[in-house]
Structure formats: structure tokens, C-alpha cells
Amino acid sequence: MxxxxxxxxxxxxxxxxxxxxxxxxxxxxxxxxxxxxxxxxxxxxxxxxxxxxxxxxxxxxxxxxxxxxxxAAILGRLERTEALLLEVAGRPKPLRIGFVSAALNGALPALLRSLKAQSRPAPKLHEMTTPQQLDALKHGKIDVGLLHPPIPALSDFDSRSLGRDPFWAALPADHRLARRRSLRFAEITREPFILFPESQGPVLYDKIRTLVHGTGRDFQIAAETERLHSQMALVAGGLGVGLITRLTAANLTIQGVKAIPLKDTQDRLFTELWLTADSGRTPELLEMVCHHLHRRRSKL
The missing domain is CATH 1.10.10.10 (Winged helix-like DNA-binding domain superfamily/Winged helix DNA-binding domain)
Known part of the structure; x- marks a missing residue:
């Protein structure tokens, strides 16, 4: 034995x-x-x-x-096999979904609406960083991840891009540039930034730093905090300028903050969201989520 x-x-x-x-x-x-x-x-x-x-x-x-x-691989596979058998028998288990905060303004609502349309049981949701999701996927603790690249290859899982979302400038409402319809990135680099910690998103953080240095200015940080709402509260308080994605700006009104498009960094400064799930389940989920995302973006 x-x-x-x-x-x-x-x-x-x-x-x-x-x-x-x-x-x-x-x-x-x-x-x-x-x-x-x-x-x-x-x-x-x-x-x-x-x-x-x-x-x-x-x-x-x-x-x-x-x-x-x-x-970890064996137990994860057992979990997925159990879920598949229940699904075949018409008794699907609730999906365990991990998501980064950026997914709240598009991808996660789209996925939830898709699952509801299929009359599936309410999923179990876990807000997690990308590294935490990768570890949870590997160990069979979640079934689906909504996360940021880069994403390493995971056995039995498939990853697909859900599209890019460009960053806009987030300024105090009384800032001298707050009435502009659009801005160049160099115009906001005179101010200190309020951002997320570098460890939370090292690739994006480095990209922002590189863009700032490209304007000939020093990279100034006024404060770092993990939550977007905390960042925007500090922006509203006049501590510095921030960055907010187009989708978030369209869906979230923050008193004291004005979001303005950056016209020269659309293809350089963006966040990208990916869906990672069991390779047998990804195509179906991807089609559903992209359908709802397209309808949502077409209304913006």
C-alpha cells in the first residue's frame, strides 16, 4: 500500500x-x-x-x-476533477474566484453576470494579489483567477487576456490643471506621485518610474498605499497626483478628485487583466466575460 x-x-x-x-x-x-x-x-x-x-x-x-x-498538483487536480464530475451531474460546485482590485470595474461584474445567466451557484470570491492567486491556483485553492501579467505557465491551466485599460491622471479638484480636457504625461511629473507600493506591482511601478525619468524629472513619491480609495483620498487632500484607469474613472466618482485622460501614454501606460482557469473551462468563461466587457465598454 x-x-x-x-x-x-x-x-x-x-x-x-x-x-x-x-x-x-x-x-x-x-x-x-x-x-x-x-x-x-x-x-x-x-x-x-x-x-x-x-x-x-x-x-x-x-x-x-x-x-x-x-x-499541490495532485490535490489541485482532485479538486478540479470533483468539480467537473458534479458539473456533469448537473450539480456544479460554486466557482472559487480570485481577483485583483482592478477587476472590480469590469471583468469581475462581467464574470458574475455570466455565471448568473447560466444559473450557476453564487461563486466564492477572494480579493488577492497576482502572486497570491498564482499560488492559490497552483495549490487548487481557487478555480479562476483575474490577475495581472506576467503570468507563468501553470499545468492544466490556460490564460487569456481580457484587454488593456489605459491610465488617466488623477488630480485634486482644485489643481491648476484640473479643468483641462486632456494632458501630456510630462505635465503631471512636476508633482509628487501617490501610488501603490512597488512590491504590489513591480512591472507597472518601474514603467511609471521610467516614463517620469523620460520627461527629464526626478521620480517623486509623496505616499504609497495598497488601496486605490486610499490613494484617491490622499490625492483629494492635495498631497500629490495619482493614476486611475479609464474604466475605474468611468465607474467611480471620488469627491475632490478629477480624472483627466493622458493623451500621449495610451499605448505605454495601461493595466492589463488576464483570466486564468482550468484549460477545459477557459474558452467558455472567456467568451462570456468578453461579451459582457464589450457591452460595458461600448457604453463608456
């Missing part, structure tokens, strides 16, 4: 993710002694040391990391 089954794999992954048996037992809602015994028995039956143990906790050995990668 194999030393591996789905129960043991879940227990092993919990310890690998949590770093201690105590934390893993809490996450699994079980007591610590049987979990400790299960991990030791697994190592004995495989004849391998899966964890390096220290006072600080437990870290994976090379063998442990190899097992963790395979276990």
Missing part, C-alpha cells in the same frame, strides 16, 4: 505551509500529537527526511520540496 493518500498529503502540505506542527494542526482543526505522528510515519514509510527541524520551526528538505510540489 502506498504511503501517500489525499489525507496524508493535505496534512503534509499544511505543515509545509505553516512551518510548525502546532500551526498546521490549528489550520486542520485537529490535535497536535496525531499530526506529529502522521508526519513521522510518512517519513519512515518513504525512507526520507522531508523536514529539517529546528527551534524556529520546520523547513522543507529537497525531498520535502519535491513532494510539496507534487502534492
Amino acid at each position: 502506498s504511503a501517500l493518500d489525499h489525507r496524508v498529503l493535505r496534512q503534509f502540505l499544511a505543515v509545509a505551509e505553516q512551518g510548525t506542527v502546532r500551526a498546521a494542526a490549528r489550520a486542520l482543526n485537529m490535535s497536535q500529537p496525531p499530526l506529529t505522528a502522521a508526519i513521522r510515519q510518512l517519513e519512515e514509510r518513504l525512507g526520507l527526511q522531508l523536514f529539517a527541524r529546528s527551534v524556529a520551526g520546520m523547513t522543507l528538505t529537497d525531498a520535502g520540496q519535491a513532494l510539496a510540489d507534487e502534492a
